[in-house]
Amino acid sequence: MKRIEVKLSLPIVAPLLDVMKTATDTLRQALAAPLALHDLDAEWRETWTQELLEAQNAELQAFLGLFDQEFFATGIVSFDEDNAEIILRACTALRLRLRITALQALPDAALEEGNIDPEQLSAAQRNAFMCYLFLATIQELIIKHLDAILLGEADEETPAED
Amino acid sequence: MTETRTHTAPRTETELEIGARWRVVVLNDPVNLMSYVVLVFRRVLGFNEAKARQHMLEVHERGRSVVWTGLREGAEAYVYSLQQWHLTAVLEPDETH
Numbered sequence: 001m002k003r004i005e006v007k008l009s010l011p012i013v014a015p016l017l018d019v020m021k022t023a024t025d026t027l028r029q030a031l032a033a034p035l036a037l038h039d040l041d042a043e044w045r046e047t048w049t050q051e052l053l054e055a056q057n058a059e060l061q062a063f064l065g066l067f068d069q070e071f072f073a074t075g076i077v078s079f080d081e082d083n084a085e086i087i088l089r090a091c092t093a094l095r096l097r098l099r100i101t102a103l104q105a106l107p108d109a110a111l112e113e114g115n116i117d118p119e120q121l122s123a124a125q126r127n128a129f130m131c132y133l134f135l136a137t138i139q140e141l142i143i144k145h146l147d148a149i150l151l152g153e154a155d156e157e158t159p160a161e162d
Numbered sequence: 163m164t165e166t167r168t169h170t171a172p173r174t175e176t177e178l179e180i181g182a183r184w185r186v187v188v189l190n191d192p193v194n195l196m197s198y199v200v201l202v203f204r205r206v207l208g209f210n211e212a213k214a215r216q217h218m219l220e221v222h223e224r225g226r227s228v229v230w231t232g233l234r235e236g237a238e239a240y241v242y243s244l245q246q247w248h249l250t251a252v253l254e255p256d257e258t259h
Binding site for chain 1: 189193195197241245250
């Protein structure tokens, strides 16, 4: 099984955990990307929403579970085919949430281009922004190294050359 | 891996007989990484890398991209799957047919 381990700096990541937990709490009853289908039958819409919420909450709990006692002992988190997908989705949910909460005042273009000076932000905004970047880094790592697994291509063999 | 389930609203026979076609439209957001959107398009819609990238760029530059067209039931299933990945998608009638 392909697996990647990432050693993180505890002094940098530890303060971000509070930001992630707060964002997670606000997502218990709210979809990170609200349903935009407005012509769904009301009962069916409720069913969809509840199922998506359950999945989202499971993803977020799995993500926070990475930062357990072992993490605080070693600074290491690991990703493999069992958790890559849910961690990717959890990172997305948290980034979407941070965007409309702590980072709401920042312009889209500046965020997209990373053209933001952290020193100009309030302490709360700075932590949220660092968290936003940290989550993106986790996503990039997973996509770069576990792309084949996520696309179900992990078992494909490279054709032998004659 | 993603659970395979049916996520389409119950339809009456009349609705099914009409055979109206619907477009699945993915809307832009300023948050998701380009590489993430490409991955989701490949994973959910079965696009190859080039096609996924083309649609991702369309979303990024034009704010929306039609990623699938077909019967309502199938369209709803794709919207649900895209929502599972936290992408925003809507349905609109395909009036070209």
